[in-house]
Amino acid sequence: MIYGIGVDIEEIGRISAITDQKRFVKKVLTPNEIAVYKTLNEKRGAEFLAGRWSAKEAYSKAYGTGIGQAVSFQNIEILDDETGKPVLVKHPFNGKGFVSISHTRKLVMTQVLLEGDSVE
Secondary structure, X not given: OEEEEEEEEEEHHHHHOOOOHHHHHHHHOOHHHHHHHOOOOHHHHHHHHHHHHHHHHHHHHHHOXXXXXXXXXXHOEEEXXXXXXXXXXXXXXXXXXXXXXXXXXXXXXXXXXXXXXXXX
């Protein structure tokens, strides 16, 4: 049973323009995600950061809480599998979670689907 679906769209340039980039990265990305982010060039790093931001926003919408006390950016971890597909490797929902991330030159669009009966 589908528990929730969340979508988000974000301008990559808006995320790149945040002045305190180091603090923002630590707020949004988990340590494992930061390790990946540090290996990327500037363009790909901006896409990665905006994509993870957007995917975590979409997750919080599917979960039904938004980002805040119930779900923080650090409660959600998205890493790529061996084929490059983004996978929710850590999240608070007690069921399955699926994520899709797509980019244009200027935008990132994400969708999250949560499958299961209820929140833990």
